[in-house]
Amino acid sequence: MRTRGAILLANILTGLALGFTVTNIGFGDYAELNRMFTFQDLRMFLAFAGAVVIIVCVFALLRVRRTPGRIHAGVIPGAVLFGTGWAISGGCPAIPIIQVASGYLPAVVTILGIALGMRLCRWAGSRYFPLDSGSCGM
Amino acid sequence: MSSYWPWWAGAVGLALVTIVYTLITDRSFGVSSAWDRVLHWRRERRLEQMDEEFGDDRALAEALAAATAEHFGPAPGAFPPPQAPYGAAQPPSPRVEPVADGDLPVTGRRPAPLVTQAALLVSIFLGGLVAALVSGRFQLRYDMGPGFRDLVTADQPTMIALLFLGGILVGFGTRLAGGCSSGHGLSGCGRLQPVSIVATAVFFGTAVAVSFLLWKVI
Numbered sequence: 001m002r003t004r005g006a007i008l009l010a011n012i013l014t015g016l017a018l019g020f021t022v023t024n025i026g027f028g029d030y031a032e033l034n035r036m037f038t039f040q041d042l043r044m045f046l047a048f049a050g051a052v053v054i055i056v057c058v059f060a061l062l063r064v065r066r067t068p069g070r071i072h073a074g075v076i077p078g079a080v081l082f083g084t085g086w087a088i089s090g091g092c093p094a095i096p097i098i099q100v101a102s103g104y105l106p107a108v109v110t111i112l113g114i115a116l117g118m119r120l121c122r123w124a125g126s127r128y129f130p131l132d133s134g135s136c137g138m
Numbered sequence: 139m140s141s142y143w144p145w146w147a148g149a150v151g152l153a154l155v156t157i158v159y160t161l162i163t164d165r166s167f168g169v170s171s172a173w174d175r176v177l178h179w180r181r182e183r184r185l186e187q188m189d190e191e192f193g194d195d196r197a198l199a200e201a202l203a204a205a206t207a208e209h210f211g212p213a214p215g216a217f218p219p220p221q222a223p224y225g226a227a228q229p230p231s232p233r234v235e236p237v238a239d240g241d242l243p244v245t246g247r248r249p250a251p252l253v254t255q256a257a258l259l260v261s262i263f264l265g266g267l268v269a270a271l272v273s274g275r276f277q278l279r280y281d282m283g284p285g286f287r288d289l290v291t292a293d294q295p296t297m298i299a300l301l302f303l304g305g306i307l308v309g310f311g312t313r314l315a316g317g318c319s320s321g322h323g324l325s326g327c328g329r330l331q332p333v334s335i336v337a338t339a340v341f342f343g344t345a346v347a348v349s350f351l352l353w354k355v356i
Binding site: 051105106 | 142143144145146147148149150151152153154155156157158159160161162163164165166167169170173174177178250251253254255257258259260261262263264265266267268269270273275276277278279280281282283284285286288289290297298300301302303304305306307308309310311312313314315316318319320322323324325326327328329330331332333334336337338340341342343344345346347348349350352353
């Protein structure tokens with residue numbers, strides 16, 4: 001079940017479904033995103049929160065185990081930086097991809113920024129603040 | 139904006155994506171981590187090769203430890219588990235951490251193969267492209283839409299600079315926090331992990347504050 005082929009197939013299907021879903025929810029639309037963050041329109045917020053509620057219930061039923069991860073010193077500053085960047089650029093790491101796919105060409109610049117930011121984080125992390133990498137994707 | 143999905147359809151869609159991925163791969167799913175690993179593909183590929191080489195040694199060591207325990211009874215603490223090369227190769231950021239309840243996690247022992255994470259990013263693009271084409275929203279344009287123009291800036295160079303700066307903040311911030319809206323927000327909160335709940339609350343709260351600033355003040 002967890003062969004390389006199965007994982008590859010799962011990633012392709014997940015990517016297709018995620019890109020399709022996120023685009024249709026409207027996360028790539030900067031106006032919609034700002035309306036969500038300012039609570040003018042709860043539709044996208046409910047989509048996200050509703051998804052979390054469903055996942056919590058299903059994971060609890062299936063007894064999905066937790067991944068390693070503790071609240072290290074980078075979590076809060078990192079989340080503050082990420083929240084600021086998301087509100088300004090409209091991109092969490094998946095969104096600029098679907099923005100480009102929807103025709104918003106300047107989102108390529110957001111992707112370049114993300115690439116630089118991630119490289120900076122690894123570079124700075126290995127020199128100045130050795131932290132563990134947390135839970136994302138682990 | 140009636141052409142977007144109603145909230146419940148979005149919720150079911152996002153939940154299905156996360157649940158199906160978790161069940162098939164036995165891993166937690168996160169886009170920022172996929173980006174991070176693809177961007178550092180040279181180093182990650184080296185780690186993968188090391189992992190394959192050490193795989194046999196580790197299996198041997200585990201088998202030996204198990205056989206010894208069978209003969210002499212389990213000695214608590216006498217046989218530290220052989221260290222995974224992923225942990226050993228990264229002294230500043232150990233990926234394999236013992237969890238609080240002392241149970242070795244099934245998920246997260248090893249990240250998904252690099253090529254699969256590259257496939258994830260490409261597939262997100264294709265899925266988004268299909269959605270945009272099918273819904274008729276696809277439009278090649280050199281701005282970020284009326285929302286960005288009204289709320290942030292109408293000036294092209296300023297827009298490019300802000301997108302780049304925002305991207306850097308997103309890239310740096312997600313890696314520092316160890317996750318993004320999919321890794322912490324969906325996968326982590328779905329597992330009720332304290333770190334993910336804190337991270338999600340903080341990045342969402344910050345985004346709310348900055349968005350209000352953009353909307354009302356600037």
